[in-house]
Amino acid sequence: MSNVSFSINIPTDSNGYFTLNCPYCKNDFKILSSEFKDSEIVDMYCPICGLIAEFNSFYSDKIINKAHNIAKNYAEDLMYQMFKDLERNKNSW
Structure with a gap:
């Protein structure tokens, strides 16, 4: 069987931010979509609790x-x- 990949558009607010959710403290925070697109983020830290995790664990x-x-x-x-x-x-x- 072959692999299939999908592109998912993440909606942004009127200022160009999208919401993420910390896997540890469960608080929401926002990141500017242009910053996300311009870099290859592997690990990320929560701006609220400061803990680090893989970026994909912050999806809401x-x-x-x-x-x-x-x-x-x-x-x-x-x-x-x-x-x-x-x-x-x-x-x-």
Whole structure:
């Protein structure tokens, strides 16, 4: 099976910031989207509690749910196509 990748647009506020959530203290904070795009962030620290973690652990529940929904919809589309193709092949027997 091949790997599939998705691009997920993270919504920003009117000032160009998007919200992150600390995996330790659970507080929300914002980061400027242009700073995020311009650098390759691997580790990040929470500006509230100061603890460091991998950047991807700071995604908010909203962003994680959006990613899960995109992946779920993709999987459902694949299953639909597979069963649709099976139905066509069954009718040609």
